[in-house]
Amino acid sequence: MRKKIMTTLVFMLFIPIAQYADAADKSSEEIYEERMSLYTKMETVTQIPWYWLAGVDAYEKGLRRARNDREEAKGVINIYYSPKEWSGPLNPKLDEDDPTAISMFDGLGLDGNGNGKASLEEDADVLFTFANYLAEFGFDDTNIKLGLWEYYKRDQAINIITGHARTYRKYGTLDLDEHAFPVPLNYNYSYQSTWGDTRGWGGRRIHEGTDIFAGYRTPARATSYGVVELKGWNKYGGWRLGIRDLTNTYHYYGHLNGYEEGLEKGDIVAPGDTIGYVGSTGYGKPGTEGKFPPHLHYGMYRDNGYSEWSFDPYPSLKSWEKAERQ
Known part of the structure; x- marks a missing residue:
C-alpha cells in the first residue's frame, strides 16, 4: 500500500521527463542544483530526509570511482543498480522499463517521475527506488541505518554514509568540494x-x-x-x-x-x-x-x-x- 501511495505523490510532484543529459555536459552549479531538487522532492514524497539521500549518493559516487565494475554515472544521481537488479533476475529483457513487467519479475525499479516508465537512465526513477526502499524501514535515523545495514551488510558503509549525511545536514549545501593544504603556506x-x-x-x-x-x-x-x-x-x-x-x-x-x-x-x-x-x-x-x-x-x-x-x-x-x- 505504501508503494502505491508514494507513487501517486511522485506523479503530482514530477513532470514526465525524457532521459537526462549527461552530467559531463553540465556545470558543477547545475549538477548541485539538480541533485538538491531531486533530494528535496524525494524527501517530500518518502519522508526520508534529503541529507540521508545525499549521503547515500555521495557514498555510491565514491564506490564508482574506486571500482572497475561500475561505470561513471551518466546522470547526476550516482546510486547504482545492475540491470538484473533493476529489471528482475529472471527478466530476459535487461533494459526493461515497464514498471508492471519489472514487478512481475521481482525487479527493484520504480517509476519516480510519473512518465509511465521505470528506467535506469532516469535519475528520478533511480533515486525514488532507493528512497522508497529506505522508507519501508521508517523515517528516523535509527530505522534509516537499519535499512542501510540490510542493503549494504557492512558496518563501515553505514559509518561512512552517516558521516556524509551529518556533514550535508550541518552545512545545508552540496557544494562542499573545497580543499586546503595540510599546513599553512606561511610556515616553513x-x-x-x-x-x-x-x-x-x-x-x-x-x-x-x-x-x-x-x-x-x-x-x-x-x-x-x-x-x-x-x-x-x-x-x-x-x-x-x-x-x-x-x-x-x-x-x-x-x-x-x-x-x-x-x-x-x-x-x-x-x-x-x-x-x-x-x-x-x-x-x-x-x-x-x-x-x-x-x-x-x-x-x-x-x-x-x-x-x-x-x-x-x-x-x-x-x-x-x-x-x-x-
Whole structure:
C-alpha cells in the first residue's frame, strides 16, 4: 500500500521527463542544483530526509570511482543498480522499463517521475527506488541505518554514509568540494613524493603517504570537509588522526605533537580547520617521540565498499598547494 501511495505523490510532484543529459555536459552549479531538487522532492514524497539521500549518493559516487565494475554515472544521481537488479533476475529483457513487467519479475525499479516508465537512465526513477526502499524501514535515523545495514551488510558503509549525511545536514549545501593544504603556506615546510618508499622499522613495509617536514607545533589542517573517524596513538604513527571526506577517502595524519583542543572523534571539520600540530611522535609505546625530525605524515586511502588501500597523495597535495597560492 505504501508503494502505491508514494507513487501517486511522485506523479503530482514530477513532470514526465525524457532521459537526462549527461552530467559531463553540465556545470558543477547545475549538477548541485539538480541533485538538491531531486533530494528535496524525494524527501517530500518518502519522508526520508534529503541529507540521508545525499549521503547515500555521495557514498555510491565514491564506490564508482574506486571500482572497475561500475561505470561513471551518466546522470547526476550516482546510486547504482545492475540491470538484473533493476529489471528482475529472471527478466530476459535487461533494459526493461515497464514498471508492471519489472514487478512481475521481482525487479527493484520504480517509476519516480510519473512518465509511465521505470528506467535506469532516469535519475528520478533511480533515486525514488532507493528512497522508497529506505522508507519501508521508517523515517528516523535509527530505522534509516537499519535499512542501510540490510542493503549494504557492512558496518563501515553505514559509518561512512552517516558521516556524509551529518556533514550535508550541518552545512545545508552540496557544494562542499573545497580543499586546503595540510599546513599553512606561511610556515616553513618542505615535501617531496615519498609514497611507496621502503620502510624498515616494525618490519619491511612501504611508505603509505607523503612526509611534510615542518617545525614542531606547526598547525596541521583538515584538507577537506569530513568527519574525524579516528584519534589516538599508533606505534607507527604516534599521535595520529583520521578524517573521512565526502568522496569516501580517508585522510591520515601521523606523528602529531598533539591535537587541537576540544577536537574529538565524530567531529565534523572543514578545509583549513586546525586539527593538530606537527611533531615527531611514534615508533614506540605511547608518548615516544624524537626518533626522527618533526614532520607530518599525510596519507590518503580509498574505500571500494569491501576494503581500502593507500594511494599517492602527492599529486593532490601539489594541486591544493597551487590552488591556495593563487
